[in-house]
Amino acid sequence: MKWFLFGVPAGLLALAPFALAEGLQPHKAVYTLALSRLKAGALAGAGGTATYQLRDLCTAWSVSQKLDIEIVSGDGSSSTVGFQSATLEDKNTHHFVFRTIQTQDGQVTSETAGDATRQRHGQILVRYTKPEGRNVTLPAQTVFPIQQTMALLAAARKKNLHLALDLFDGSSDTGSIPTYATLGSFAPHKASLSSPLLSGREAVPVSIASFGAGSGALLPDSAYSDVLWTNGVEDHLLIDFGDYVLSGKLDSLTPLPAECR
Numbered sequence: 001m002k003w004f005l006f007g008v009p010a011g012l013l014a015l016a017p018f019a020l021a022e023g024l025q026p027h028k029a030v031y032t033l034a035l036s037r038l039k040a041g042a043l044a045g046a047g048g049t050a051t052y053q054l055r056d057l058c059t060a061w062s063v064s065q066k067l068d069i070e071i072v073s074g075d076g077s078s079s080t081v082g083f084q085s086a087t088l089e090d091k092n093t094h095h096f097v098f099r100t101i102q103t104q105d106g107q108v109t110s111e112t113a114g115d116a117t118r119q120r121h122g123q124i125l126v127r128y129t130k131p132e133g134r135n136v137t138l139p140a141q142t143v144f145p146i147q148q149t150m151a152l153l154a155a156a157r158k159k160n161l162h163l164a165l166d167l168f169d170g171s172s173d174t175g176s177i178p179t180y181a182t183l184g185s186f187a188p189h190k191a192s193l194s195s196p197l198l199s200g201r202e203a204v205p206v207s208i209a210s211f212g213a214g215s216g217a218l219l220p221d222s223a224y225s226d227v228l229w230t231n232g233v234e235d236h237l238l239i240d241f242g243d244y245v246l247s248g249k250l251d252s253l254t255p256l257p258a259e260c261r
Contacts, residue, residue, distance in 0.1 A: 024149070025197055025231035026056040026256040031248040033069065033237075038244050045072040046244045049251075054232065058260040061089045061146045069246070079105050087170060089146045094118045096144045098170025099130075112173050116144070124168065131173050142166045142176045149232055156183050156204040156228075178211040189227050191235050192249035203229040 031050040038045075048069035055062040067083040082103040089096050095117050102110040114128035122140030143151060143165050155163045161183055166176040184205035191198045207225040223240040226248075237248030 023153075023231055024054065024056075024061075024146070025233060026054050026258060027197060027233060028053045028252075028254045028256060029233065029250060030252045031237060032251045033239070033246040033248045036238060036245040036247040039242070042074050043071060043243055044074050044076070046070065046241075046246060048246070050237075050248060052234075053256070055256055056258040056260075057088075058258065059091055060095075061091065063087045063089065063145065071244075085169070085171065087145065089144050091146075093144065093147055096168070096170070100169075100171045112170055114170070116168060116170075126168070126175075128173060134173060136173075136175050138168055138176050139166065142168050145169050148179075149228075152181060152183065152206055152228060153204075153230065153232070155181075156186055156206075159185065180209045180211075182207045186230070189229075189235075191229075193251070193253065195250075195253045197231065197233055197253055197255055198229055198235075201230050203227045203235075 029052045031052075033048045033050055035046050046069060048067065050068075051064075051066045053062075053064045064086045065084065067081075069081045070078055071081060072078045080103075083100070085098065085100040087096065087098045095115065097115045099113040100111065101108060111130050112128065113130040114126060116124050116126040116138070118124050124138040124140075124142050126136040126138060128134040128136070145167065148165065148167050151163060151165060163181040163183065165179060165181075167179050168176040171177075186202040186204050189203040204227070205225070206228050207223065210222045210224070222242065225238045226234045227236040228234055233253065235250045237246075239246045239248065
């Protein structure tokens with residue numbers, strides 16, 4: 001899951017993307033989000049749902065995500081925050097199409113859309129249609145979201161404990177997001193539900209700190225952790241939004257067929 005990599009180890013992204021992605025399982029996952037911790041005294045509670053869907057279109061990965069959160073203030077009033085994204089990521093890492101929408105109480109507060117193309121020398125040219133007419137060039141080491149997942153799995157297989165990369169997922173109109181991942185070791189883990197997609201597979205704990213697009217800050221803007229199975233399915237989410245932290249557990253997990261034509 002996105003939900004949210006600088007200095008890619010030499011050779012890591014040189015691995016054939018098709019081969020690395022071979023083990024990813026197309027699926028739809030629905031998560032229940034519950035309040036784990038409050039960090040702001042003005043809030044009384046928060047919770048919601050998240051949906052993640054990964055489809056295999058043979059030459060590309062289609063990903064859709066939806067996040068709905070209700071926040072309750074100390075005076076009893078509530079507000080809703082939403083995030084939706086739809087992306088199409090070329091398996092050879094050359095092209096990425098994106099659209100994201102953020103809302104508060106049903107009103108759009110932020111929207112991005114466009115496409116990103118990796119140029120001959122590796123740099124990525126991002127052409128935004130929203131905001132209209134904005135173009136950004138990203139450094140060659142920038143990765144897209146499915147590349148991020150594959151890089152995390154590859155690093156964990158090599159028993160690397162840390163991985164720093166620049167991620168472009170389309171959610172920002174100012175460029176890539178510096179992130180820093182801390183990895184555990186592959187081992188059996190108990191999932192929130194029983195599923196043949198997870199049975200008999202190992203998983204690795206992952207924590208990712210996000211520093212904001214173009215940021216040189218020493219402290220992260222946000223943090224995210226989960227347990228990542230070898231086929232790309234995630235469970236036991238922990239999402240730090242700053243004022244509050246939400247935990248997420250798998251509520252349903254459905255395999256999806258490859259859609260080759």
